[in-house]
Structure formats: structure tokens, C-alpha cells
Amino acid sequence: YNPPLPPGPFPWPVLGNLYYIKTMDYVSLATLATKHGPLMLLREGMQYLVIGSSSVAATEILKMKDRVFSARTVPSSVPLTRSEIDQLSFWADALSDNFKNLRAMCRAELFSSKALESQAHLREKKIMEMVEFLKGKDGLVVNIEKCVYAAVFNMFSNAFFSRDFIRLENESSDNPVKDILRGIIGALITPNLSDAYPFLSKLDLQGLRKKHREMSVRIHALWEPIVKERRKRPRGNLSNQDFLDALLDNGFTDYQINKLLEELVTAGIDTTTSTINRTMVELVNNPESMKKLQEELDTEFNQDFVRTSNLVQLPYLRACVKETLRLHPPAPLLLSHRALETCQVMNYTVPKNARVLVNVWAIGRDPSTWDGPSEYRPNRFLDSALDFKGNDFEFLPFGAGRRICPGLPMATKIVPAIIASLVYFLDWSLPHGNDPAIYEKLRATSKMIEPLLLIPKFRK
Numbered sequence: 365y366n367p368p369l370p371p372g373p374f375p376w377p378v379l380g381n382l383y384y385i386k387t388m389d390y391v392s393l394a395t396l397a398t399k400h401g402p403l404m405l406l407r408e409g410m411q412y413l414v415i416g417s418s419s420v421a422a423t424e425i426l427k428m429k430d431r432v433f434s435a436r437t438v439p440s441s442v443p444l445t446r447s448e449i450d451q452l453s454f455w456a457d458a459l460s461d462n463f464k465n466l467r468a469m470c471r472a473e474l475f476s477s478k479a480l481e482s483q484a485h486l487r488e489k490k491i492m493e494m495v496e497f498l499k500g501k502d503g504l505v506v507n508i509e510k511c512v513y514a515a516v517f518n519m520f521s522n523a524f525f526s527r528d529f530i531r532l533e534n535e536s537s538d539n540p541v542k543d544i545l546r547g548i549i550g551a552l553i554t555p556n557l558s559d560a561y562p563f564l565s566k567l568d569l570q571g572l573r574k575k576h577r578e579m580s581v582r583i584h585a586l587w588e589p590i591v592k593e594r595r596k597r598p599r600g601n602l603s604n605q606d607f608l609d610a611l612l613d614n615g616f617t618d619y620q621i622n623k624l625l626e627e628l629v630t631a632g633i634d635t636t637t638s639t640i641n642r643t644m645v646e647l648v649n650n651p652e653s654m655k656k657l658q659e660e661l662d663t664e665f666n667q668d669f670v671r672t673s674n675l676v677q678l679p680y681l682r683a684c685v686k687e688t689l690r691l692h693p694p695a696p697l698l699l700s701h702r703a704l705e706t707c708q709v710m711n712y713t714v715p716k717n718a719r720v721l722v723n724v725w726a727i728g729r730d731p732s733t734w735d736g737p738s739e740y741r742p743n744r745f746l747d748s749a750l751d752f753k754g755n756d757f758e759f760l761p762f763g764a765g766r767r768i769c770p771g772l773p774m775a776t777k778i779v780p781a782i783i784a785s786l787v788y789f790l791d792w793s794l795p796h797g798n799d800p801a802i803y804e805k806l807r808a809t810s811k812m813i814e815p816l817l818l819i820p821k822f823r824k
């Protein structure tokens with residue numbers, strides 16, 4: 365007996381459900397799922413697209429059938445050949461040696477407790493520079509998003525190369541790094557005819573692969589001189605190794621280094637900054653939560669310095685971050701998974717090579733799990749063991765299983781540290797006062813909040 369395909373909207377000949385996919389965003393897909401069910405099938409031209417929208421569907425896809433769904437559908441805008449993907453990219457199948465080696469390398473040299481501890485003083489330094497800069501803007505309107513971006517990017521670039529890449533003082537001017545990364549993400553997520561009709565892929569009709577390739581060249585150009593210079597240095601047991609040293613010691617070629625770092629910043633920077641910005645929007649608009657967080661920080665830090673290593677013990681801070689990730693997961697549909705073979709999920713058949721998404725945004729707002737699902741209530745996490753480490757399938761901002769976000773340990777250091785320092789040293793208000801309509805607009809936008817303008821006021 366072969367169970368049927370999952371239910372879904374009626375597919376048009378040739379086109380399938382391209383109409384829905386063109387307008388596809390997690391909010392309309394969540395609405396569509398209330399009609400068709402927690403496991404839904406759409407047709408993207410010639411491709412099957414399966415969407416899981418409940419914690420039960422997520423458990424089956426990411427836990428019970430994790431191995432089967434551990435491959436990715438690689439967007440055709442990715443400017444790599446299949447063999448490059450298999451040999452040097454995170455897009456590789458999770459069962460491949462390359463994938464396991466990349467994850468092991470990152471885990472050991474970037475995300476282990478030891479590596480993160482050795483970066484702690486750098487994170488603190490970047491934070492204090494940001495705080496000093498903001499103290500100088502007392503009472504003025506600042507584009508907080510840009511300051512956060514600079515601090516986060518420099519934390520990355522210091523872990524990679526022991527260098528800053530973005531100057532805080534450039535707060536008012538354009539930020540080419542951000543534009544490049546947005547360009548890459550744009551090329552990856554724009555609905556692409558080549559994905560629906562793979563035989564068109566070579567033509568690159570929308571120019572998305574070309575755009576991605578150009579942006580890749582530009583981002584690599586930022587660090588290529590550093591890599592070149594570092595190669596000339598004698599290698600050996602240097603103290604103060606950064607990630608680049610580790611890659612060179614492990615025989616990575618320039619091209620491997622370029623691609624790995626590109627993929628790490630593409631995946632890590634926007635997700636991290638968006639979580640911080642969205643937490644600020646929620647806190648500024650929920651004064652009680654803000655007050656409670658500031659009180660918690662005041663008891664913890666009676667000197668003038670936020671030691672990031674002390675932050676893990678702060679329950680309310682953690683609860684605030686979790687509540688932001690529940691309401692605004694930066695990767696609301698995860699990245700595309702792919703079925704390695706035909707299999708059964710929730711008594712339906714999922715065909716081999718189907719693209720599979722999990723709507724973690726919908727799961728985080730499921731009214732059968734969450735009270736007042738669209739309200740910002742960090743308290744709900746205080747007496748709860750729910751965590752985002754991939755074991756609780758009603759709360760999956762980092763995914764779960766073999767494909768869980770490898771950067772989770774780094775994100776959970778950076779995000780609370782920056783939020784804590786912003787609200788410990790400064791009070792914040794909105795330029796036009798607290799207008800509920802503006803709040804709803806800021807928090808509802810499916811794109812990144814931009815520009816996020818706030819007024820800092822000296823507190824400590």
C-alpha cells in the first residue's frame with residue numbers, strides 16, 4: 365500500500381502552484397497550511413515542494429526521518445558545480461565526508477567552548493567600542509541597526525583574521541559589506557524559474573547566478589590580501605591562532621577558504637543582527653520587559669563592565685532572546701532540505717528529491733502550543749525547560765538534527781552579549797514616541813527592519 369501524496373492546492377498543468385511560490389512567504393504558507401494541513405504538497409513547475417507546518421510534522425522530518433531529509437536542494441543561483449558543492453561547500457549532502465569535515469573543522473576551531481572562550485575578550489572589546497560610540501550619541505537619533513551590524517561583523521572578522529572590517533564611525537554612510545551579503549542572500553531566495561524548470565538552469569534567465577558570482581568575487585576580495593600575506597608567514601605553533609591560521613594549518617586552498625568564509629558570513633551575520641534588532645524593537649515597545657531585564661542586569665553587573673562570560677546565568681535575558689526567536693526566527697522556513705529517497709511522513713508519501721521546508725515561524729505561533737502567540741512575553745520561558753537546541757520540536761529557530769545550525773554556540777554568545785550591553789548602559793526610545801501602529805509595522809515586516817532608528821540615553 366502506497367499512501368497518497370500530501371494534500372495541497374490544485375496544481376495547474378506545467379505551472380503547478382507557481383502562483384503561490386512566487387508570492388511565497390512564511391506567513392501566506394502558514395495560512396495555506398490551515399486549509400490543507402500540517403503536511404502540504406505544492407508543485408513548483410516540475411519539482412515537488414513539501415511543507416511541514418506543525419511540531420508533529422517537524423518531528424517526523426527532522427528527527428524520525430532526519431537521515432532521509434538531510435540533503436539539500438541547492439538553489440540553481442549557487443555559482444558552484446556539483447563537484448565543487450560535494451568537495452567544499454556546506455550545500456553538500458550531510459552524509460558526505462566533505463560535510464562532516466567542514467562541520468568538524470568549524471566545531472573545533474570556531475564554535476567549541478575553548479575557541480569561543482578565546483574569542484571572549486575580542487567580543488567584549490567590540491562591545492565596549494560600540495557602547496562608547498553610542499554614549500557619544502546621547503539624545504540623538506541613531507541607526508542602531510548599523511552599529512549592531514558593525515559590532516557583529518567585526519566579531520566575526522576578528523575570529524577569522526584578527527582584524528576589524530567595518531568602522532563604527534561610518535554609521536551614516538553606506539555599508540558595502542552589507543550590500544554584498546544582501547546581494548548573495550537575495551540571489552539565493554528570489555524565486556527562480558531555473559529551480560522550477562531545471563532544464564532552463566544553464567540559461568540563468570533571471571541573472572541570479574551571475575549576480576551571486578559577482579557578489580562572491582567582491583566578498584572574497586575583502587580578505588584575499590590578508591590570506592595571501594598570511595601564507596607568507598612561517599607556520600608553526602603560534603599562540604593566538606585565529607580561524608585563518610587553523611585553515612592554513614589544515615591545508616585549505618585559497619578557493620576553499622573563500623567559499624567557507626563566504627558561506628559562514630552569509631549564514632551568520634544577517635541572522636545574528638536581525639535577532640538583536642528585533643529584540644530591541646520588542647523591548648522598546650514592551651517597557652515592562654525592558655525594566656525587568658535592566659533590573660536583572662543591574663543586580664549582576666555593579667561595576668562598569670559587562671563580562672560576556674557571566675551572561676549565561678541570566679534567566680530573563682535568555683528568555684528575552686528565546687521569545688524573539690520564537691516570534692521572529694530569522695530563517696522562518698529553515699533552508700531547503702531534500703528527500704534522498706521516497707518515504708512516508710504522517711501517512712503520506714513524500715517523493716524522492718522533493719524539496720522540503722519546515723515553517724518554524726508557523727510552529728512558533730501555533731495557538732495550540734502557545735498562549736497569546738503573537739504577544740512578546742519572555743516570562744513564558746522562565747519556568748520552562750524549552751530550549752532551541754533542536755530537542756523541542758515546538759521551538760526550532762536553529763532547526764534540528766544533522767542540519768541544525770552549526771553556528772548556534774557562537775550566536776548564543778554574541779546575541780545576549782550585545783543586547784545586555786545595549787540596555788545596561790543605555791536607555792532607549794523611539795524617535796516618534798511609542799506609537800502602536802509603528803510598533804506593529806516594525807515587528808510585522810517580513811524583511812529585515814530597516815532602518816531601525818532609536819534614541820539612546822546615557823544610563824550608566
Ligand code: HEM
Nearest residue numbers: 454631632635636639695698699761762763767769771775
Ligand atoms: C541567531 C542566529 C542564527 C540563527 C537563528 C540561525 C539559524 C539557522 C537555521 C534555521 C539554519 C538551517 C537549518 C536547516 O536547514 O535545517 C542554519 C544553517 C546554518 N547556519 Fe545558522 N543561524 C544563526 C547564526 C549562525 C552563525 C553565527 C553562523 C556561523 C558563524 C551560522 C552558520 C550556519 C551555517 C554554515 C548553516 C548551514 C549548515 C548546513 O547547511 O548544514 N549561523 N542556521
